Amino acid sequence: MAELLQVIRGMHDILPADMPVWNQLEDEYRALVESYGYRQIRTPIVEKTALFARSIGAVTDIVEKEMYSFEDRNGDSLSLRPENTASVVRAGLQAGMLSEQQHRLWYSGPMFRHERPQKGRYRQFHQFGAETFGIAGADIEAELILIAARFWKRLGLTDIDLQINSLGSNECRQRFRSILVEYFRDHYDALDEDSRRRLETNPLRILDSKNPEMQDLIEAAPALQDSLDQESRDHFDELTDILDKTGVSYEVNQRLVRGLDYYCHTVFEWVTETLGAQGTVCGGGRYDGLVEQLGGKPNYAAGFSMGCERLVSMLIDQDRAQAETGCDVYLSMRGANSVAVAQRLAENLRDHLPRLELVVHAGGGSFKSQMRKADKSGARIALILGESEIEADTVAVKFLREERPQEEIPQADLVTKMTSLLGNNQRT
C-alpha cells in the first residue's frame, strides 16, 4: 500500500463534526457586524511580500520569521497573508475607496504564520476582522469594542476580559521610544537576544516579550502613560468614558503594546484564562498612518481581528460542559429562608412541568459563584431569589443565552411563565 500523506504540520482539517460550531460562529459574526453597518470585503490569500514588510514592519516576528514567502515563477517574492489589515488597506486604496468617505468593513478567512504549533497556535488559522477608515475619534474605537463585547454575549462566552492601553500620538510614541531605549541600554546585560536586536529597531516590542526571564525588567520599565500629551490623554479619556457609560468593564494594561508596528492611540486585547497560554482571542486598535505608509493620502483607521480557532475551542468546551450537566433552568437563592422558598417553588414547577430539567442550587456561596454555576450548567434561564424577591414574593427571571432584559414576576405566576417560555423547548 502507498504511504498515507498527512496534512501539513500546524494546519488542520475541519471535519463534519466540528462544522456546526464553525458555521454558527460565522453566521453570528456576519449578522452582528452587518447590523452595525459593516460591509464585507474579500482579498486574495497571496500578496506581494513587500506589502507585509512595509505595513507590519520589517523587524516584527511576523515578517522576520513567520511568513510563508516564496518566489513566483516570474521571480516576484509573494507571501501567504499572515493577517488581513494590510491587504484591506491595499484593496481600498486600489479601488479608490479610501480618500474621503468613512468606511466600515469586515472580513473573514484563513491566515498563515510559520509559528511553533501548539494548542491555539497554528500555521493556518482563521480570523474575523473589522476595519474602519476616515474616523478620527475614540467613538469608533468604542464601537469596535462594543461589537466584540456583543459577540461574546451572543455566543454565551462569559470568561473574556478586555484590556486597553494608549500608545498616544506618533510624537508621544517617539518620545517614549527614546526613554525606553535609554532604560533598556542601562540594563543591557539583562536583555535576551531578541530584545537586544529590537533595542535598535523596535524597542516598544521588547515590552511585548513573552520570555519569563525578561518580565521583571519589563515590569520596572518606564510607563507609556507618563509620556502621553494632553491630546492623547483626552482621546483615551473619551474612550474610557464611553466604555464606562455603556457598561463595558476593562482593565488598563500599561504593558499592552501589541505586536504590530502600525498602532497608535488605542490598543486593546480581549483575553481569556480558559484557554491556557494562548489566551488572546481578539486584538485591535487604531492604526492611523498605515494608509499613508502604503501609498495613500493620510487617513484615520481602526480595527480588530479575532482568532476563530480559539473561539471555536471555547465554544466546544462550553458545549461539553453543558452536555455534562445540561438543564433548562437553574434556580439560585440567597438570604434567610430563601432555601425553603426555592425548594417549594421548584417542587411546584416539577408538579406542573414533569419533563423540566431544573437544578436547584445547593451548598450556598456568593451570588457570583452561583451565577457561574448557572452558566456552566447550560441552563437557558436562571431563576433568582434574592432578599428583595423573598420580601416581595417575586422571582427574577434571567436569560442566560439571549439578549433579553431580566424580568421580575410574582412567584404565583412562575408556572405559567415557565410554561410559556419553555413549552416547546423542554428537553425530552
Ligand code: ATP
Ligand atoms: P499572539 O500574541 O497570540 O501571538 P498576535 O498578537 O500575534 O497573537 P494578532 O496578529 O493580533 O495576534 O491576531 C489576532 C488574533 O488572531 C489573535 O488574538 C489570536 O486570537 C489569533 N491568532 C494569531 N496568531 C494565531 C495562530 N498562529 N494560530 C491561531 N490563532 C492565532
Ligand code: MG
Ligand atoms: Mg503572534
